[in-house]
Amino acid sequence: MSAQTAPLLGGLVLYHPPVRTNVLRIASVLRLTRVSTAFAAVADVWFVILWSRHGQGELPSPALADTNLWILLGGGALAAAGLYAFGTCLNDIFDQHRDAQLRPGRPLASGHLQYETAVVATAVTMIAAVLGAATFGTVGVVLTLTLLLAILVLSATGKFIPGIGLVLLSLIYAGHMFVPNINLVFVWPVWLVMTHALVVAGLAHVLGRKTPPLTRRAIAFAAGGWVLATIGLFSLASMETGMRGLSPFAHGAVGPIACVVLIAIYTTIVVRRARAVGRGPRLDEKIKRYGSIWLSLYACAWLFGAGLTGPGFIMAGLATTGIVGMVVLRELYGLVEHPVGYRH
Numbered sequence: 001m002s003a004q005t006a007p008l009l010g011g012l013v014l015y016h017p018p019v020r021t022n023v024l025r026i027a028s029v030l031r032l033t034r035v036s037t038a039f040a041a042v043a044d045v046w047f048v049i050l051w052s053r054h055g056q057g058e059l060p061s062p063a064l065a066d067t068n069l070w071i072l073l074g075g076g077a078l079a080a081a082g083l084y085a086f087g088t089c090l091n092d093i094f095d096q097h098r099d100a101q102l103r104p105g106r107p108l109a110s111g112h113l114q115y116e117t118a119v120v121a122t123a124v125t126m127i128a129a130v131l132g133a134a135t136f137g138t139v140g141v142v143l144t145l146t147l148l149l150a151i152l153v154l155s156a157t158g159k160f161i162p163g164i165g166l167v168l169l170s171l172i173y174a175g176h177m178f179v180p181n182i183n184l185v186f187v188w189p190v191w192l193v194m195t196h197a198l199v200v201a202g203l204a205h206v207l208g209r210k211t212p213p214l215t216r217r218a219i220a221f222a223a224g225g226w227v228l229a230t231i232g233l234f235s236l237a238s239m240e241t242g243m244r245g246l247s248p249f250a251h252g253a254v255g256p257i258a259c260v261v262l263i264a265i266y267t268t269i270v271v272r273r274a275r276a277v278g279r280g281p282r283l284d285e286k287i288k289r290y291g292s293i294w295l296s297l298y299a300c301a302w303l304f305g306a307g308l309t310g311p312g313f314i315m316a317g318l319a320t321t322g323i324v325g326m327v328v329l330r331e332l333y334g335l336v337e338h339p340v341g342y343r344h
Helices: 005-015 017-033 039-054 062-066 069-094 096-102 115-136 138-156 162-176 188-207 216-241 254-277 281-305 309-337
Strands: none
Touching (some): 039 069, 039 162, 039 281, 039 309, 069 115, 069 138, 069 162, 115 138, 162 188, 188 216, 188 254, 254 281, 281 309
8 A cells, every 4th residue: 555545545534424523522622631632741750660669869659669660650650641631621712712812722712522522521621530549548639639620720810811820830740750759859840840841831821922911021920930940949959868969960960961962952843833823723732742752851861870771761652642642642633633535
């Protein structure tokens, strides 16, 4: 079968009304939950699990140290993906009417997905997050419930007040990394994820021409919130462990340097995309998509940089699978929504 024949046959199958309706419904649920980028949240949680078990100087809880690694990774994936999907479902539910004007292609706005289905998906993802967090004990469950509440606040109000929304989003990203191990010693990777989330969301908001616009006061508030969050993060770490883990080079210089290189590459990509695409929703999507990929790359850099090759290859496998899955799902979405019909 030729490369050109495969998409043609796929289009012919999807053109059949009953088949296309069912596939379109499934694709709409997948788009609602943003499953193609959920691997970034999973990468953050997997990093903490792997680092807590193998990183020098870490003191994992008995449950984290003694439970089978793959059970922990499975629970972490369920918790992280559940939290991420819960947020995306709420986002589309609250933005349904605004998306009808600004982003009519979204599942709810386009009518491809019913409102009731979105509500059910929200409930299912919330339950999945709590069940996954149960792998890590009571503290993990309580923290997950707190994060679910924070996501609800962000979706209902935070996004309409950009300064507060950016800070709250960065805190959610930092908080979900503590679900497996709230006593994490080396917190620099958490700080990097928190900072990355805030910067990426800020760039997407400005370059994507979102409303309401980011004013100077909102930017100042977000910067102030980031400073306070940074102080709080490292203050809590020092209270738990003294001065251990406060140096980014505590586990060698390779990891931090690799992360700096990754930041430079991401910056270059955003600049080039901005010049090629121009400001607007397309650039907003690209900034977020590349930003999600970079979270898994940071995790790989920290693990390999500390000489943890086994955990590093596990993370690299997740990153590779996530990136390939993202590309494949994007192609499938396009094929489902715009099937290639038979051409004479």
